Amino acid sequence: MKSDVLIVGAGPTGLVLALHLAKYGIPFRIIEKNAGPGEASRALVVHARTLEFYDQLGFADEVIHQGIKVKDVQFREGTKVKANIHFRDLGKGLSPYPFALSYPQDDHEQLLISKLADEGVEVEWETELVSFTDGGDRVQAVIKKDGQEERKEFAYLCGCDGAHSTVRRGLAFDFPGGTYEELFFVADVEANTGEIAESSLNVYLDSDTFYLFMPVRSTGMERIIGIVPRELTDQRSVAFKDFQPLIEQKTGLSIQCVNWFSTYKVHHRVSSYFRKGRAFIAGDAGHLHSPAGGQGMNTGIGDAVNLAWKLAAVLLQKADEAILDTYEEERIGFARTLIDTTDRAFTSIIGDHMTSRLLRKLVIPHVAPLTLRSFSTARKAAFRRLSQINIHYRGSQLSDGIAAKVHGGDRLPWIQTNKCNNFDSLKSMDWQLHVYGQANEAVKDFARGCGYFLHEFIWENAMEKKGLQENALYLIRPDGYVALAEGEQNVKRLKEYVSKFNISTLY
Known part of the structure; x- marks a missing residue:
């Protein structure tokens, strides 16, 4: 089967990207120059947002049990x-x-590798990206495996290959910052x-x-x-x-x-860009952090989740290719802010x-x-x-509107009451509509006609405390962020939004 994506690097960032692509049915290869997963590493803390992403994939509880x-x-x-x-x-x-989890990266990687194997995908160990060329419509890659070089074409290349990234160097991206x-x-x-x-x-x-x-x-x-x-x-x-x-x-x-x-x-660096043409970088290939707050690995996993559904949408012809521009737009600003914050905190401490x-x-x-x-x-x-x-993406091209205190680009507020847990719906990893109250007939007709799941949650006071507006319409992205917040359930605005990138559901 022809692979659409080449993932270089099988650390947590590359593995999470691979797991998402596998869930969406996107053919890919994941290669790693090392002989196997790391046996020891510095990354230790798994934060709540990462566990929320793992809940979408179905194994958050297993991670918690092991940590x-x-x-x-x-x-x-x-x-x-x-x-x-x-x-x-x-x-x-x-x-x-509502906690931080101690879970060493070597155990973490082993679990992700086993989950990928459950999807029928194996990491190609001792396999190295030698060089690549972006031909405009495809990426030509030279891959070295078992001492032999092979030339393969891919729709997209994703460099999750760490601080000394071959992909970042091949793109000639600056990597400004410093070393403590x-x-x-x-x-x-x-x-x-x-x-x-x-x-x-x-x-x-x-x-x-x-x-x-x-x-x-x-x-x-x-x-x-x-x-x-x-x-x-x-x-x-x-x-x-x-x-x-x-x-x-x-x-x-x-x-x-x-x-x-x-x-x-310890280094603190952010690449000048995260994308060029058909090639992307994520994780340590794009940003290196001080240990302050245990942010580095979790940030790389966030990169992977953000990029994965957008690549899937384009490859499944469920969105225009222009949606890929929002990956760098959304992630590089956060990386720069985080580097500045952790650098100041770490410098103050040491x-x-x-x-x-x-x-x-x-x-x-x-x-x-x-x-x-x-x-x-x-x-x-x-x-x-x-x-x-x-983390929010309020300035992104993909973010629009405001209803009560929730803006387009915000993480969907978590609601758990005796009557609902709104995060359960996110396990679909697809576009969906939320109404906290009652949806009007026009919204219901749109959902039926376009294949969007519409979730109506009985209004409770707890929802107002979380910043939601009764009877407002929220379009939710596959990664659990609010895309559009529309207080009046205006279906015209909803149609205008999805037509901007020709968005449709992924399944």
Whole structure:
């Protein structure tokens, strides 16, 4: 079968893109130059918005079962807890998943690979993209596999191939940004944690360093991330044993075995573009982040979801090709904002100046927890930002209208009452119409005539509190964002909207 899409890279971004294309019945190949999935990695946290996407795919509960819910963030001085932020239900009422999940990337990738296999698709390991040419109507790619080069044509090329992306380099995109001076380390260790809670994210901060440590599995393993002591960074090679006693002294951990250890530099970069012609980049190929907030991998998965349904719509002839322009438009702005935000936060934490030391010793461990405990607004704002449910596309060509507080481009507010859970409808991964109240006959006729699922939800006060308007019409995109918000159920506006890109349902 001729493949329409070539996905380069089988990390979480490439795998999620592949899973969506498989669900839509789009023929593709996914290749990876490595021999198999990673056995260790730095990405650990899975946020609520990613779990909402996985719920659409049908396996959010399985991911949660394999991971560990982070119940709280403890700020420590050795074995002593100086402050605590209860995190378990930080986003209660905002998402079906009001928590952060500890789920190491190697386990995460294995699960995604198994889900792809369930769809009848295998990753082509030890297979490399050598070069490509965009011919205008097709992409000609040279692929190296088993020592042999093959030339294949594809409708589209998607580079999910990481920081050193072959696709990004082939497109000659600049990758501006910088690299932090400090040398960081990450280690998976078996440790006696004593009285340290098994489901806590633990933060050790003092005037000259910081460490984060948290469980990665329920077998006693801990993930430790921190800064290598400056006096060791000039060594030809750094081993964990060189500063293990310091870590044990600072954190109170008793480390029995080191399963994996690596040092690395942290980058903050965003590509100048995410698309050129028939080629796209996503994930680390397009943006690199500091570890602040665990945003990088989740952002890459968001890229994949955004791109997948648009590629499917075009390849299934359910939308004009111009809809692909909205991928870069929607995702690159968020990536730039996120890089700026995490860079400022990370620089403030790791810096060597008086302000950073004050943040580490006073503001983060004492002022921040007090603020989050005392003010529900602060808690909700923190969850929205960390969980990525606050991401919106209000400035996109695909976003139009406003009804009550919900704009075109917003994530659909989650409603769960005794009578409804409006996110259940999103599992169709298709365009649909929502009316919270009663739809008029013109809307019903449009839905029947054009094949749109129309969901009428009995109006409840909880809906108004979430910003929805009674009897308003909301056109929902396949990724769960509001495309059009129309307060008057004006079918003319609805028809004008779908005709802009010749949109029709994907199934």
